[in-house]
Amino acid sequence: MPEPVGDLLVEMDGVSKDFPGVHALRGCRFELRRGEIHALVGENGAGKSTLMKILAGVYRMDAGRIRLKAADVDIATPRAAQQLGISIIHQELSLMPHLSAAQNIFIGREPRGRIPFFIDERRLNEQARTLFSSLNLKVDPQAKVGKLTVAQQQMVEIAKALSYNAEVVIMDEPTATLTETEIDELFRIIRKVRDNGVGVVHISHRLEELKRISDRVTVMRDGQYIATVDTKDASIERIISMMVGRTIYEGAAEIPETANPEVVLDVRALNRGRMVRDVSFTLRRGEILGLAGLVGAGRTEVARAVFGADRPDSGTILVHGQVAHIHSPADAVRHGIGYLSEDRKRYGLAIGMDVESNIVLATLRRFADAIGRVDFRRTRATAEQRVHRLDIRTPSIRQKVRNLSGGNQQKVVIAKWLTADTEILIFDEPTRGIDVGAKSEIYHLLNDLARQGKSIIMISSELPEILRMSHRIVVMCEGRIRGELSGAEATQEKIMTFATMRTTAIGPQTAA
Amino acid sequence: MKTEPAVLTQTRRVRLVRSDAVQRLLAFGALILIIVVFSLASPNFLQFDNVVGILLATTVTGVLALGVTFVIITGGIDLSIGTVMTLSAVMTAIFLTEWHLPIPLGIVAGLATGALAGLVNGVFIAKLKIPSFIATLGMLNVAKGLALVISGLKPIYFNDTPAFNQAAMGSVVSAVVPGLDVPNIVLVFFGAAILASLVLSKTILGRYTFALGSNEEAARLSGVSVDGWKMAVYTLAGLFSGLAGVLIGARLNSAQPSLGQGYELDAIAAAVIGGTSLSGGEGTILGTVIGAFIISTLTNGLRIMSVPQEWQTVVTGGIVIIAVYLDIVRRRRQA
Numbered sequence: 001m002p003e004p005v006g007d008l009l010v011e012m013d014g015v016s017k018d019f020p021g022v023h024a025l026r027g028c029r030f031e032l033r034r035g036e037i038h039a040l041v042g043e044n045g046a047g048k049s050t051l052m053k054i055l056a057g058v059y060r061m062d063a064g065r066i067r068l069k070a071a072d073v074d075i076a077t078p079r080a081a082q083q084l085g086i087s088i089i090h091q092e093l094s095l096m097p098h099l100s101a102a103q104n105i106f107i108g109r110e111p112r113g114r115i116p117f118f119i120d121e122r123r124l125n126e127q128a129r130t131l132f133s134s135l136n137l138k139v140d141p142q143a144k145v146g147k148l149t150v151a152q153q154q155m156v157e158i159a160k161a162l163s164y165n166a167e168v169v170i171m172d173e174p175t176a177t178l179t180e181t182e183i184d185e186l187f188r189i190i191r192k193v194r195d196n197g198v199g200v201v202h203i204s205h206r207l208e209e210l211k212r213i214s215d216r217v218t219v220m221r222d223g224q225y226i227a228t229v230d231t232k233d234a235s236i237e238r239i240i241s242m243m244v245g246r247t248i249y250e251g252a253a254e255i256p257e258t259a260n261p262e263v264v265l266d267v268r269a270l271n272r273g274r275m276v277r278d279v280s281f282t283l284r285r286g287e288i289l290g291l292a293g294l295v296g297a298g299r300t301e302v303a304r305a306v307f308g309a310d311r312p313d314s315g316t317i318l319v320h321g322q323v324a325h326i327h328s329p330a331d332a333v334r335h336g337i338g339y340l341s342e343d344r345k346r347y348g349l350a351i352g353m354d355v356e357s358n359i360v361l362a363t364l365r366r367f368a369d370a371i372g373r374v375d376f377r378r379t380r381a382t383a384e385q386r387v388h389r390l391d392i393r394t395p396s397i398r399q400k401v402r403n404l405s406g407g408n409q410q411k412v413v414i415a416k417w418l419t420a421d422t423e424i425l426i427f428d429e430p431t432r433g434i435d436v437g438a439k440s441e442i443y444h445l446l447n448d449l450a451r452q453g454k455s456i457i458m459i460s461s462e463l464p465e466i467l468r469m470s471h472r473i474v475v476m477c478e479g480r481i482r483g484e485l486s487g488a489e490a491t492q493e494k495i496m497t498f499a500t501m502r503t504t505a506i507g508p509q510t511a512a
Numbered sequence: 513m514k515t516e517p518a519v520l521t522q523t524r525r526v527r528l529v530r531s532d533a534v535q536r537l538l539a540f541g542a543l544i545l546i547i548v549v550f551s552l553a554s555p556n557f558l559q560f561d562n563v564v565g566i567l568l569a570t571t572v573t574g575v576l577a578l579g580v581t582f583v584i585i586t587g588g589i590d591l592s593i594g595t596v597m598t599l600s601a602v603m604t605a606i607f608l609t610e611w612h613l614p615i616p617l618g619i620v621a622g623l624a625t626g627a628l629a630g631l632v633n634g635v636f637i638a639k640l641k642i643p644s645f646i647a648t649l650g651m652l653n654v655a656k657g658l659a660l661v662i663s664g665l666k667p668i669y670f671n672d673t674p675a676f677n678q679a680a681m682g683s684v685v686s687a688v689v690p691g692l693d694v695p696n697i698v699l700v701f702f703g704a705a706i707l708a709s710l711v712l713s714k715t716i717l718g719r720y721t722f723a724l725g726s727n728e729e730a731a732r733l734s735g736v737s738v739d740g741w742k743m744a745v746y747t748l749a750g751l752f753s754g755l756a757g758v759l760i761g762a763r764l765n766s767a768q769p770s771l772g773q774g775y776e777l778d779a780i781a782a783a784v785i786g787g788t789s790l791s792g793g794e795g796t797i798l799g800t801v802i803g804a805f806i807i808s809t810l811t812n813g814l815r816i817m818s819v820p821q822e823w824q825t826v827v828t829g830g831i832v833i834i835a836v837y838l839d840i841v842r843r844r845r846q847a
Contacts, residue, residue, distance in 0.1 A: 094733050
């Protein structure tokens with residue numbers, strides 16, 4: 001159906017982008033009208049963020065074209081995008097913690113004083129205050145952003161994007177860390193912006209949210225454009241089927257109900273700073289315990305404290321019923337605990353080294369004799385065996401880990417911990433950055449490990465993943481455990497209820 | 513909205529007491545303590561001549577520290593400031609003594625030399641993405657070598673331009689308050705400190721200095737031309753090195769080509785003692801000035817007490833380590 005050209009704000013066509021080893025986008029298209037809220041949906045890794053980062057000048061496309069108000073444009077930098085009236089709120093908060101809220105919002109376009117290069121700080125704060133009150137936001141413009149709560153920071157971020165008077169506002173999962181009230185507030189603001197004739201792109205995972213807020217929906221899958229539909233004509237089921245395209249996951253894993261499995265890990269009243277408060281839970285042999293919650297709920301912090309990466313302020317950890325004094329990761333490994341970071345490339349792997357070296361990295365001493373000579377025949381045999389057992393797809397054990405896909409890198413990390421004889425494995429977002437096909441393999445692997453008697457804590461922000469994998473689910477919010485659900489009784493709604501049980505409201509933060 | 517101001521004032525007051533100000537207060541307290549201890553230990557310590565000596569000793573390192581404070585707040589480091597200072601002094605000497613040019617031109621030559629060296633650092637760091645540690649370590653040696661080559665390995669004396677030294681060591685203050693012979697060079701340091709403080713806290717350059725150290729990527733995504741401002745910061749640090757070069761030349765009435773290396777460490781130490789965080793994003797000029805005074809007062813006091821110079825170095829080193837450790841403790845508590 002042909003649209004009047006003046007109505008179209010953005011047209012993207014044939015957009016392709018490759019990252020090393022991945023076709024992020026292939027011939028993608030997207031259009032945005034004036035005064036609409038356009039939802040962009042797709043699974044993790046579908047390419048939504050990449051597409052929008054190209055529009056916002058963060059990435060350059062390899063091929064394709066972008067038209068803004070019927071004119072071809074070249075968006076080379078974030079600044080160019082801003083000058084064209086395109087504003088983006090990034091998924092990961094991109095604020096400067098040492099600067100105040102007002103300073104963050106007007107960074108790069110500070111009101112100048114009478115003397116050249118001088119900033120009119122009073123006007124800066126005044127403008128921020130006006131902006132906040134127009135959005136009904138109770139944040140002190142002079143408060144340092146690093147001292148605000150995550151939700152407050154998110155609101156500052158949104159206020160910042162809106163402050164550009166942009167014609168196109170892109171929101172990359174803006175609601176991921178907000179409570180219901182905050183989301184209502186955000187939606188109120190988004191609608192107001194739309195009614196002023198701005199085109200809003202809303203990237204989100206939460207489909208029920210899209211029904212509430214969006215006018216049209218564009219679905220992407222595996223870096224490709226699938227379809228654009230009017231929201232009122234599309235059922236959630238139809239959108240899901242377009243997103244998934246094929247059945248990737250089979251039904252939920254059966255849970256072997258072993259009679260009275262032994263408690264292998266017992267965490268009691270663990271505290272560390274603001275992010276871990278009075279956390280207690282148990283983990284049984286052969287169990288997969290899901291640790292659910294919103295981003296910033298303190299799950300990773302709990303994992304790091306249990307693993308000895310950060311020292312807890314107080315609390316007791318019992319392994320096999322015995323008090324374990326875990327002061328460092330080395331202590332944790334001695335107690336049979338392994339931690340698989342969400343950021344594999346930074347914390348999990350030596351990516352410049354080969355598969356074999358990575359697999360034996362944590363246990364090299366076992367392969368060495370008294371004066372430190374490593375028996376490389378044995379390391380090779382062990383590595384070969386792990387690669388075979390875990391079905392790690394690599395041309396050889398000499399391949400550099402950097403050149404493997406995300407799924408296979410994850411398997412190498414798992415192989416490393418299995419070689420170290422760990423009984424308790426903490427997986428932090430095990431499928432982040434792993435493409436859809438490889439995900440189910442990781443799921444199979446986790447199930448196999450559990451069946452072999454390993455105990456697993458799985459941190460995941462993806463509810464379907466938590467629901468599918470966990471025998472039991474513990475939900476965190478603001479550093480506290482807010483609820484526990486058995487795998488059978490858990491639903492997305494129940495988890496979300498616990499995950500948004502906040503105590504801190506959005507408002508001027510009193511010194512805590 | 514009506515009830516808010518009360519809450520805001522309260523948070524602001526709390527913030528003032530708890531945050532960055534802590535290390536500065538700590539540093540200031542330490543300075544007072546050092547002064548008290550030494551004046552009790554030695555009657556000579558608070559003698560006017562000795563106080564002037566401390567002020568003079570603080571001047572050169574202090575000016576260097578002002579510049580390097582900016583660099584450290586961006587999360588970088590500048591190791592070249594000491595030898596760039598030397599090179600600047602040598603260039604001033606070439607202009608004045610070899611070429612017999614007017615004194616103002618010689619001063620401009622020194623400042624320009626420093627700024628140029630800083631700009632080169634900035635280009636290597638911002639454009640070629642060479643880590644600041646390596647780039648400025650390279651510049652340290654380049655400047656050191658150039659200073660020796662240009663001077664022909666020998667000190668150049670400002671014998672033809674006695675006014676240069678007189679302007680620096682004379683005292684405008686004593687003209688106003690007879691007997692108070694504070695050399696002009698000290699006033700230059702305080703003037704430079706006030707200027708640096710204004711730039712850091714009131715101008716866009718200062719704002720982006722903090723932004724770079726706090727979250728460079730966020731600044732870039734907000735449309736700040738990160739590379740340009742980073743080059744500006746290193747150029748500014750170079751400019752301060754140039755000023756330090758002019759000052760040390762005027763004070764010694766000569767350009768000493770082999771003097772300079774080691775000054776950068778005292779300057780960096782002054783900034784760190786004053787609460788500038790080596791991980792970037794935090795720091796103040798006032799803190800740096802206090803830090804510079806701590807180092808010079810300590811050195812001076814220990815000398816008065818006849819502590820051998822080797823031990824003075826040991827003490828300064830220890831203080832730097834303590835200062836950095838305190839910064840880490842503070843950071844950990846905030847997290």
